[in-house]
Amino acid sequence: xxxxxxxxxxxxxxxxxxxxxxxxxxxxxxxxxxxxxxxxxxxxxxxxxxxxxxxxxxxxxxxxxxxxxxxxxxxxxxxxxxxxxxxxxxxxxxxxxxxxxxxxxxxxxxxxxxxxxxxxxxxxxxxxxxxxxxxxxxxxxxxxxxxxxxxxxxxxxxxxxxxxxxxxxxxxxxxxxxxxxxxxxxxxxxxxxxxxxxxxxxxxxxxxxxxxxxxxxxxxxxxxxxxxxxxxxxxxxxxxxxxxxxxxxxxxxxxxxxxxxxxxxxxxxxxxxxxxxxxxxxxxxxxxxxxxxxxxxxxxxxxxxxxxxxxxxxxxxxxxxxxxxxxxxxxxxxxxxxxxxxxxxxxxxxxxxxxxxxxxxxxxxxxxxxxxxxxxxxxxxx
Numbered sequence: 001x002x003x004x005x006x007x008x009x010x011x012x013x014x015x016x017x018x019x020x021x022x023x024x025x026x027x028x029x030x031x032x033x034x035x036x037x038x039x040x041x042x043x044x045x046x047x048x049x050x051x052x053x054x055x056x057x058x059x060x061x062x063x064x065x066x067x068x069x070x071x072x073x074x075x076x077x078x079x080x081x082x083x084x085x086x087x088x089x090x091x092x093x094x095x096x097x098x099x100x101x102x103x104x105x106x107x108x109x110x111x112x113x114x115x116x117x118x119x120x121x122x123x124x125x126x127x128x129x130x131x132x133x134x135x136x137x138x139x140x141x142x143x144x145x146x147x148x149x150x151x152x153x154x155x156x157x158x159x160x161x162x163x164x165x166x167x168x169x170x171x172x173x174x175x176x177x178x179x180x181x182x183x184x185x186x187x188x189x190x191x192x193x194x195x196x197x198x199x200x201x202x203x204x205x206x207x208x209x210x211x212x213x214x215x216x217x218x219x220x221x222x223x224x225x226x227x228x229x230x231x232x233x234x235x236x237x238x239x240x241x242x243x244x245x246x247x248x249x250x251x252x253x254x255x256x257x258x259x260x261x262x263x264x265x266x267x268x269x270x271x272x273x274x275x276x277x278x279x280x281x282x283x284x285x286x287x288x289x290x291x292x293x294x295x296x297x298x299x300x301x302x303x304x305x306x307x308x309x310x311x312x313x314x315x316x317x318x319x320x321x322x323x324x325x326x327x328x329x330x331x332x333x334x335x336x337x338x339x340x341x342x343x344x345x346x347x348x349x350x351x352x353x354x355x356x357x358x359x360x361x362x363x364x365x366x367x368x369x370x371x372x373x374x375x376x377x378x379x380x381x382x
Contacts, residue, residue, distance in 0.1 A: 153186075180273050256268075
């Protein structure tokens with residue numbers, strides 16, 4: 001019997017030793033002979049470190065070649081040291097009538113690969129990428145299923161006192177930084193580096209090449225502005241900010257609306273400005289890096305990029321202390337409340353009446369502030 005290998009990867013997207021003692025098991029709708037079966041087979045998975053630096057689990061199953069074209073279902077469960085088992089696929093199937101949580105694929109050929117991402121935080125946006133030779137580069141990724149082509153372009157910031165507008169490489173006083181926006185005609189693109197082509201994956205995610213020579217040093221891109229240049233179905237071109245960015249460069253309210261911008265970052269609307277590559281494993285040491293923390297000559301002023309950082313592990317060491325977490329409910333602030341979420345557990349979404357009842361209860365508890373969002377706001381809903 002001829003068989004074809006199918007490779008399964010469960011990517012946690014979480015750096016560090018998040019699951020130090022967890023074992024993973026692959027479960028799928030095939031039997032020991034690789035043929036479809038309603039009685040699922042269990043296979044132990046092996047722990048690895050993915051190229052995003054996070055834990056992942058892998059297993060390979062050989063399925064009957066004669067089953068090509070058939071759909072199979074699969075999922076992963078975690079086994080904990082105390083013997084407890086938990087289903088590790090939180091995403092429901094694409095059927096509004098079902099609450100099942102598993103993945104499906106159609107057997108199509110040899111060395112087929114099936115992946116599941118527990119989180120996309122280390123997949124989409126600008127992220128560190130570990131290469132086979134041990135170097136750490138940067139990889140850009142964006143979900144754009146309807147685009148004809150996507151590229152990464154770097155933005156330019158400069159010292160307002162520089163008439164030549166040379167791209168700034170060092171920290172500058174925040175009041176002296178100009179640029180940080182790319183207009184519809186390409187004005188604001190950094191010269192001499194990029195653009196970087198992206199390739200489309202089967203799920204509509206576009207990624208840069210891990211072997212691109214100019215992207216193999218992550219530190220060279222740390223705090224570098226960028227945008228995505230998308231070619232739409234009609235052939236038109238648009239520059240877009242990264243919805244998965246960890247930092248937006250503008251801090252004002254002005255929207256250039258596609259026109260060239262040469263003003264100060266302090267005036268630029270951060271929701272439409274360039275996104276910024278930042279190291280997810282570092283945290284600024286001070287909330288506002290200004291005197292007396294700065295080492296710049298006087299008169300010292302707040303600068304960007306910041307100059308003092310700590311490792312993320314160090315930052316979170318005191319996460320569960322009284323200094324970081326509030327101890328009284330009246331100290332809590334609930335920023336958003338999606339009405340539809342109040343219908344959880346019932347056949348219908350929540351209503352405004354449900355929200356008012358909850359608000360009355362929160363007021364009695366002393367909660368400070370709540371913002372109500374109608375169902376469907378920001379493309380979401382309950």
